[in-house]
């Protein structure tokens with residue numbers, strides 16, 4: 001059996017949580033492979049909204065085992081809060097969730113280092129979610145990090161104290177001021193949460209997943225953030241610190257490339273970005289504002305307002321190329337219902353030349369070239385693709401032709417029921 005991958009093709013917030021939730025019944029295991037509490041996967045079930053940060057989106061299905069892979073970074077405090085929130089819904093989460101021993105931990109000092117780094121950058125700041133993601137991955141690659149498996153070792157407290165002490169020295173060197181009392185309280189809480197996590201299922205998940213594949217079980221690897229925020233291929237340095245593309249699923253779960261099956265790419269019918277960095281099709285006018293309002297484009301993790309713009313085909317094609325996407329899911333189509341005209345960026349003008357490649361140098365001026373479409377108005381009936389308005393079908397067909405990948409799933413609202421699978 002192969003592992004299918006589901007990931008975002010834009011700057012995150014594409015609606016991956018909803019798609020995983022809709023597709024989950026086809027799978028026996030859902031596994032997160034990168035990122036951490038910077039993610040916010042929103043699911044709306046029977047009109048009730050649930051936001052997941054670290055926990056895989058298969059958690060609301062009782063027959064699915066959920067895995068947090070080695071590529072994820074876990075903040076014990078926010079993770080335990082999330083676990084307790086789901087437990088309160090009557091879900092026996094501890095029976096449905098497995099943590100990799102190799103997943104790295106976010107310490108309270110990682111959060112402070114994140115804030116200190118952003119403060120030092122001033123105007124050049126990344127616009128980080130300030131969840132400690134960058135510093136935690138830095139400790140991972142710098143070979144200083146603490147992992148979930150370390151919690152089970154006798155010297156854990158000493159190793160924690162040593163790493164935290166080192167971070168505090170770094171904060172002192174950066175002259176970063178913080179509330180000592182609040183910090184000491186968060187350290188205490190962190191340790192209490194570690195104690196709670198010790199009682200959960202902690203495993204060498206790479207064996208669990210590969211054994212499951214051998215036994216013929218179907219796995220869905222769930223990505224966080226989006227391809228344009230990838231540490232290697234995103235708009236560096238305005239990116240996150242993990243591999244958000246398809247290859248990240250192999251690294252972040254311990255699954256070999258030959259065991260990857262379908263790669264499902266999720267994108268919105270328009271574009272959004274939260275935080276700093278280039279965004280060629282950004283709309284700094286009433287139209288952008290209208291998209292933000294109708295689409296309720298506010299970050300599910302930080303509450304920040306998202307920047308909005310038209311769909312960017314060169315960026316989408318790049319993401320499809322990097323991930324080897326085999327099928328596409330188009331989200332939030334209904335947000336554009338009220339627009340008389342809908343535009344798509346087909347190419348860029350860079351240095352007076354037409355191109356469909358993103359330039360390496362981010363300070364280069366990128367002028368989007370648009371194709372205009374007639375709006376489709378209200379969506380009458382989503383029970384079949386044939387009943388969709390002709391204008392919407394034209395929009396969809398144009399995109400499919402341009403990117404050479406079929407759009408299999410159309411989402412016209414936040415609820416599971418507002419989904420059409422072609």
Ligand code: IMP
Nearest residue numbers: 012013038039127128129239240274275
């Ligand atoms: P960090 O990963 O928190 O350090 O944030 C780095 C950049 O990625 C910032 O611009 C964030 O706004 C963005 N980012 C991180 N996680 C997400 C996400 O889940 N959705 C959208 N943007 C994100």
